[in-house]
Amino acid sequence: MMIFNLPPILGLTPLIVYIILAFRPKIHPLVNVSICLAIGAVLTKTNLLEFGAVLTTSLGSFLGQVGFIIMIGSGLGLILKESGVAENLVHLMVRKIGINSIGRAIIASMLASMFMVLVLSTLTGGNAVIAPILIPLVASVGMTPSTLAIIMQTAGVTGLFISPFSPPMVTIMEVTGLAYQQVLLYASLPVCIPMWLITYFNAKRVQKATAGVSDYPEGTALSVNAYKASPEAKRATLFFGVAMALIVGYGIMFKLGVAHAITVITVAVLATGFGARFKIDKTIDLFMKGCAQYFWIFMLFILMDPFLNFISKSGAFDALVEIGAPLVESGGKVGLSMLASLIGTFGIQGAAVAQAVMLNTVFRPLVDATGLSMHVWAIVILIGSQMTSFAYPGLDMVAATGTARSSDMKSQVKHGWMVTAAVLAVCFVMSILFG
Template identity: 35%
Template sequence: MALISLLAYLIMVFMNKSNLAGLIVGVIVAAILTGQNIQNLAAIFNAALGSFLGTIGLIIMFGSGLGYLMNKTKVSHTLVYWIVKKIGVNSEKKGMLAIMVSSIVICGLLGTLAGGNAVIAPVVIPMVAAVGVTPTAVAALLRVSGEVGLMVGPLTGVTIATMGVTGLSYGKLMLWAVIPFSLVWLVATWFAVLRIQKKYRGKEAYELTEDMVDIKTIDISKGEKITTIVFLISFIALVAYGIITKQGTEYAIIVMLILSAIISLCGMISNIMKLDEAISVFVDGAAQMTNMFLVFIFFEAMFTMINLGNSAAGCHTNYRFFVPDRQHGRTVGDCKNK
């Protein structure tokens, strides 16, 4: 019976309602079906905050805050500039390669597909448009490369969640799953884009707007270069330490905060921003993912009640109530006479 709450959630989603709206309905249905009172619901949500899904939601929020700081201090833009300049975009294929590498790196660092590609697009589109890469080809490359970046990035929500569920280390996950899959996906996309280019070459083209950036006019300051280099060194060192010492999911939280502190400090030294501004930027970025955080919390609450409802099937005339299992970091149910 408790699975009806999951059905209610799916119906809301198929009605084009948001995930959070569907989950709210699902939680209400689950609470009614499992007979949860206000006190039990409070305990369920309290436990959800410290659950695995709650941790993933917090990591995504902190990652968004870090991404905003990277954009504010021009770390993201500097990385894109370096990648594009190193490749030297003077042909269609080099333009396609620049898009793929930039998207994988930036989306993997920022942990967001839309946010990462939004940083890349204004810089790379004028260049690839000049060598004849079509809008359809660019869209396909950004989408696939960004998704690969989310899977490859060591601190993205996708990677951390997969490691937590499977119990695999980052190295094993990359070696046996992500890298083989990504190579197949990227190679297939490359050939698909070549066909797209052949079909649409000369038939569609970009109309450059004022928000596009001419890479020749980009001037990377000394402070931006130093901040980017310090960020990359810190990022690699922290990830390497986490892999060597086999840190758990929660390690990503402190990594996000340390990297945010490092970028903020570099930004203050370079007079890019002040302390209060850095904190505001981080908070504003994290706030953009509040909806996602709540989605994870409500998912955990709904799944908890579904589990309770399924277990309660063996209680017959008894009453099912919620019990937080603090020792094992999970929630369980118990049977008790009415």
């Protein structure tokens, strides 16, 4: 299928170009994938007139569905923010914990970040919502921006790992065929537990090192008791909480798939808007405004599907399996797990869901050939697609640092390396035990 009868292995050219361009900070991901899509089309002799049909098919693909979920999740996030639900939830949580020491402030910050990311299914968006609320509260006990920054990235991202309808979880369930409970037990919790422990103890260490050196400006501190939710915010919070509990519980009970995530978000939007007594026009306007912020993600995933299909069409993945077979035979299941984890973490960079699908596409033939357990493959995909932002100072790390109003990238990078090393060690152990 390759132009000029080129060797199939050269069909990996778009993937290699994608990886190279992904490490160039000034190139937008949409530009990157568009360039690689064009290269793939040329290599596979795809007529330009066929592009309309290719993109139409992509709209109904799994990647297209996940991109749509991310986009409408952003719409829900704006409604939660404007209705006061997000602020009320954070204050309820930190009031229950009682922020009167650094230890409690760390726990409160971890829970608030994790919970809001879980609810909104976006790391940057979730932290952006809680930052104006959380910063004055933790500043009251002397927490520094450096400490809060590592909490926001690490504890926040675990919210994505335990949410039954977050894009990473939906992706892993889809490609492995495992139920939510299985992914949670064999992938999410084994990764989250060391991340929580490292974050708590390293946050204390960073706090000790930066206290009095890089504190929040004077006047930032604010007592949690100064907040009082409006009746509309309280009612909207109640409606949102009840709706989420019922609809999410229903999805878990009947093992519903990716489509149920769309139902969850739709019901939450309607329940929150009704509880806040928004007019239907206002609810729709807020929802669409929120969606617009992540429309580019939706387009990215629409283009990513044919990009990967062109590589598959070229025969490159089959050729890669032939080359990698001897290496896998010598390393076995453990070797394959660690190789895929390392390549995903250090070699593939981009949107995390796209990374997960790419990792599965590249290595799945070898996984099937070796009989690697789907339980282990789930944790490999989770690590390979999500740890890149800890191994390198990428967008998520920079965003968390800025959201916490910190400029201490050194502490952030060190923390990221600690987390990456720990979860790779967990992957090694899980491969031995369950491979």
